[in-house]
Amino acid sequence: MVDLTQYLPILIFLVIALGLSGLFVFLPMGVSRLTGAHKPSKDKLAEYECGFPAFEDSRHQFDVRFYLVAILFIIFDLEAAFLFPWAVSLDLTGWAGWITMMVFLGELLIGFAYAWKKGALEWE
Amino acid sequence: MTAFFESLGMNYEWAWFVATICGILLIALPLMLAVAMIIYVDRKIWAAMALRRGPNVVGPFGLLQSFADGLKVFLQETIIPSAANKGLFLIAPIITFTVALMAWAVMPFAEGAVLADINVGLLYILAISSLGVYGVVISGWASNSKYPFFSALRAAAQMISYEVSIGFILICVILWAGTNNLSDIVMAQKGAGLGIVNGFFFNILLFPMWVLFLISGMAETARAPFDLTEAESELVAGYQTEYSSMAFALFWLGEYANVLLMCALNTTLFFGGWLPPLDIGILYVVPGFIWWLLKTFFFFFVFSWVKATVPRFRYDQLMRLGWKIFLPMSLLFVVLVSGYLMLTRYG
Numbered sequence: 001m002v003d004l005t006q007y008l009p010i011l012i013f014l015v016i017a018l019g020l021s022g023l024f025v026f027l028p029m030g031v032s033r034l035t036g037a038h039k040p041s042k043d044k045l046a047e048y049e050c051g052f053p054a055f056e057d058s059r060h061q062f063d064v065r066f067y068l069v070a071i072l073f074i075i076f077d078l079e080a081a082f083l084f085p086w087a088v089s090l091d092l093t094g095w096a097g098w099i100t101m102m103v104f105l106g107e108l109l110i111g112f113a114y115a116w117k118k119g120a121l122e123w124e
Numbered sequence: 125m126t127a128f129f130e131s132l133g134m135n136y137e138w139a140w141f142v143a144t145i146c147g148i149l150l151i152a153l154p155l156m157l158a159v160a161m162i163i164y165v166d167r168k169i170w171a172a173m174a175l176r177r178g179p180n181v182v183g184p185f186g187l188l189q190s191f192a193d194g195l196k197v198f199l200q201e202t203i204i205p206s207a208a209n210k211g212l213f214l215i216a217p218i219i220t221f222t223v224a225l226m227a228w229a230v231m232p233f234a235e236g237a238v239l240a241d242i243n244v245g246l247l248y249i250l251a252i253s254s255l256g257v258y259g260v261v262i263s264g265w266a267s268n269s270k271y272p273f274f275s276a277l278r279a280a281a282q283m284i285s286y287e288v289s290i291g292f293i294l295i296c297v298i299l300w301a302g303t304n305n306l307s308d309i310v311m312a313q314k315g316a317g318l319g320i321v322n323g324f325f326f327n328i329l330l331f332p333m334w335v336l337f338l339i340s341g342m343a344e345t346a347r348a349p350f351d352l353t354e355a356e357s358e359l360v361a362g363y364q365t366e367y368s369s370m371a372f373a374l375f376w377l378g379e380y381a382n383v384l385l386m387c388a389l390n391t392t393l394f395f396g397g398w399l400p401p402l403d404i405g406i407l408y409v410v411p412g413f414i415w416w417l418l419k420t421f422f423f424f425f426v427f428s429w430v431k432a433t434v435p436r437f438r439y440d441q442l443m444r445l446g447w448k449i450f451l452p453m454s455l456l457f458v459v460l461v462s463g464y465l466m467l468t469r470y471g
Contacts, residue, residue: 037201
């Protein structure tokens, strides 16, 4: 049974960190209203463009490669998540555990080679 | 610390609670102070390498420059663009800064000086640093502006690419130390190199991993030469373009807190954390925290040095380095390290 109380400081830390950063964001908004620095105008609130009004919506299509990278990341990061428990229990699982993980890595490598061959990793 | 507050007449639960709050503040407040000073140091080192003087007006030697900047930024107006998604726009810097602080909860500063000594410390750090991507992506999306959007896409792809190889590098360290707990990893490095050097870097199988970790750390935190997310000639100021006032400063603070975390991780995972460099009795006279601080600062100097001297990468070079060189190499070393351990230690 895992002793969950050791995670309690992290939870308290989360509350304090959230409070601190929330304070940092919202306090200056109040202060600037008090000091009179808060003077929004139409041009000031327009999105940044090089000195002219924006031509088009900024949320347009983007390169599919970013999407491919994200998908590859999910696969490899999940694999790393499998490796973490394996790495700390290598002395318990012995050769059987090692060989099993090597087979798993080998299968993943085939997928990686396929993605490489297909050009999913090319950026030009 | 709990025992101290108990001696003041509190019962155990309250003493524990107050001690934990004190511990958190003892980490968070000096960390923010350290970030302010490290920004000054960064500018000074950068200036010295370019034969300039750097900040030297505010306070003696310009030491108070960061605080003057902070005050100026604090009194500024917070501009929220009319096209932006207002809620998300304000949440993004909060996420970035919170996550940057949170990772420090498991960092051992000296023997026993750790807030949460959990047994999956390294996994926790990996998880928390993955969350950093959200702040970046949300800020880029919520700004509803062209340059932040491009920058956020780039930053997200860059951060997740290097996170993959960082994951495998961490596996190598865990394999060798046989534990996930950061304090135990530090203790496992005692006399790890030839029985006298404290640190995993003095090991032919882990030294290449340290080099990869140092470079991946720079890419993960978008430090130069991998600072493509804020390549000012292409993207103005990156995903922070639309931000002003403290919301902007939070991104900055978070970024530098992450850089410091990477330096601290280099220290903890490969250079023996709070242990002195050599396993000699006399060196243990110096408190562990001093050694930790010296090593971490040394790595920050290396980060600044690289920033001052190495030109920026192109994006395709960056992705090629991450996916075609670092990933296969770190994967190979997972196999090598585990195979070597099976043959020598566990077989």
